[in-house]
Amino acid sequence: MVTTVFFICAALAIAGALGVVSFRNPVHSALAMLGTMVSIAVIYLLHNAEFIFAIQLMIYAGGVMMLVIFVIFLLDLRREEEQRAKLKSGKVIAIGVGGLVFLSLLIPLAGSITGKTGGMTEKALERIGSVEYLSNELFTNYLLPFELASVLLLVGLVGAVALAKKRL
Numbered sequence: 001m002v003t004t005v006f007f008i009c010a011a012l013a014i015a016g017a018l019g020v021v022s023f024r025n026p027v028h029s030a031l032a033m034l035g036t037m038v039s040i041a042v043i044y045l046l047h048n049a050e051f052i053f054a055i056q057l058m059i060y061a062g063g064v065m066m067l068v069i070f071v072i073f074l075l076d077l078r079r080e081e082e083q084r085a086k087l088k089s090g091k092v093i094a095i096g097v098g099g100l101v102f103l104s105l106l107i108p109l110a111g112s113i114t115g116k117t118g119g120m121t122e123k124a125l126e127r128i129g130s131v132e133y134l135s136n137e138l139f140t141n142y143l144l145p146f147e148l149a150s151v152l153l154l155v156g157l158v159g160a161v162a163l164a165k166k167r168l
Contacts (some may be wrong), residue, residue, distance in 0.1 A: 006046050011038035026072045030065060035063040051131045067157070074164040 014036060019032030041056035138146055 006020070006043060009039040009042045009046070012036075013043070020145055027069070030068050030072060033068070034061055051134065067160075071160045071164070074160070082162050 016036030045053040
């Protein structure tokens with residue numbers, strides 16, 4: 001039963017991700033992204049990561065998607081479409097970069113094929129506690145990247161407001 005739900009959610013996540021990059025309408029792309037985020041949240045729940053499941057739903061599927069939809073409605077998309085038509089030569093570069101990203105995502109798969117896996121086992125996660133382990137790692141070893149991500153989100157929000165204010 002769990003395996004069936006996992007494969008259904010994985011297929012929905014992949015279909016949603018493909019929808020994000022293939023839909024021409026930005027609202028449809030945002031809704032496809034929402035479906036991807038909800039599918040990933042269910043996969044977290046299947047792996048007994050209840051805290052990450054809740055954060056995925058509240059922060060990403062709720063807050064970030066609301067911000068994305070808000071920015072889409074604030075921007076003048078007709079003028080953006082005209083400018084996008086001029087950048088057809090960038091498709092070759094985008095396909096190349098996308099291929100490199102895809103190959104880099106295959107590196108963890110190569111580790112599972114060869115039998116080399118990470119040091120964190122299911123028993124270690126049960127002993128440590130997933131929320132405790134996550135908070136310790138986040139606020140000790142990964143404090144700087146965590147703060148840089150928050151600054152990056154703040155800069156994105158300020159940029160969206162500046163773009164919206166310029167056009168009002």
